[in-house]
Amino acid sequence: MRLRNKPWADDFLKEQDDIVVQQPFEHKGQWGELFEEPKQPLHLEIGSGKGQFIAGMGRQHPEINFVGLEFVKSVIVGAVKKVIKADTKNVRMVNENAKDLRELFEDKEIDHIYLNFSDPWPKNKHEKRRLTFKTFLEQYEAVLKPGGQVTLKTDNKGLFEYSLVSFSEYGMILEDVSVDLHADQDPLNVPTEYEEKFSAKGQPIYRCTARFTT
């Protein structure tokens, strides 16, 4: 377990209570109050990893409030440090394994969800664990506002192809697709640590944004 290498992680996460939300389930329906600008749109990243994406997005979009979920304690520590370094006030981190987002968020509380380099669970028997399986889409649909969007970014061919079909079969509309994001040279793309590493090897990065119709 990576956790053993960082026994100080608990203390660190408690100390950084301006960034790390200490009792996240108590904020259901009231996440805006955790931010300086409570009425700004709320964007959620599921699986923030080392935090480069959410810290970068926070800086790039001061007009948006961001919440990052990361359940691996030794990993979220790095993300919190990135957010501190980014010196931005609109990012909050949550160290929870939210099996059901509806426990953390009220219906229609979120504007946009990001899934970055999620575990592809390539075996068919693990389909239900993929974060774009229909039971997860049901959760996203509930906590997102009507017309709310999900953006998936991955280097995994199988997860990408699966997700496009899963979004579509669920009734979501694809708004934007890239089958080689770095070829597009989108100046607004904020790469994750993982993305930089794999893109440098010549691996295409896939991205799509889909919206719910309800």
Next chain:
Amino acid sequence: MRLRNKPWADDFLKEQDDIVVQQPFEHKGQWGELFEEPKQPLHLEIGSGKGQFIAGMGRQHPEINFVGLEFVKSVIVGAVKKVIKADTKNVRMVNENAKDLRELFEDKEIDHIYLNFSDPWPKNKHEKRRLTFKTFLEQYEAVLKPGGQVTLKTDNKGLFEYSLVSFSEYGMILEDVSVDLHADQDPLNVPTEYEEKFSAKGQPIYRCTARFTT
């Protein structure tokens, strides 16, 4: 004009009247009658080029009737030769520039449409010419049976991304997506001449199948 190189093309196409449909507009609503098995499903390829796909599909699927449209006379000649060589009775070729498929086919007459390596028309101002622009999707929806499918195969990143979004925005459901078809090693894939050439260069081939919900 490539046509000038093949002045014998007209005669050849008239002679091959067991394969080349001579008066295609007269068969609207009655395409099945042109085949030995009139009640088999009818699949249409728009832009058959040199014919490797439709000839190969004809051999692979004797249980399906195929019609291939190709409006370049000097090109369709090659396709007709491929169909002759494939020695299959379930493929008919049409040398027409069908601007509106509804002139050639009755509503709900077709089961499946294939678009292989269609012109990508990359400039925004030419969007309306892309074969996955909404006005073409309207035609496909009309001539396809309810739940009828469109399969697009291309090496063009821009056309593929555009088409996924266009299908989805139109209300079609994505059933199958591959962002690197040759990596999948699908034994049933019938490559076009163009596909073989570009795949050999390491270019990924993209494919998707979408169905209408009506």
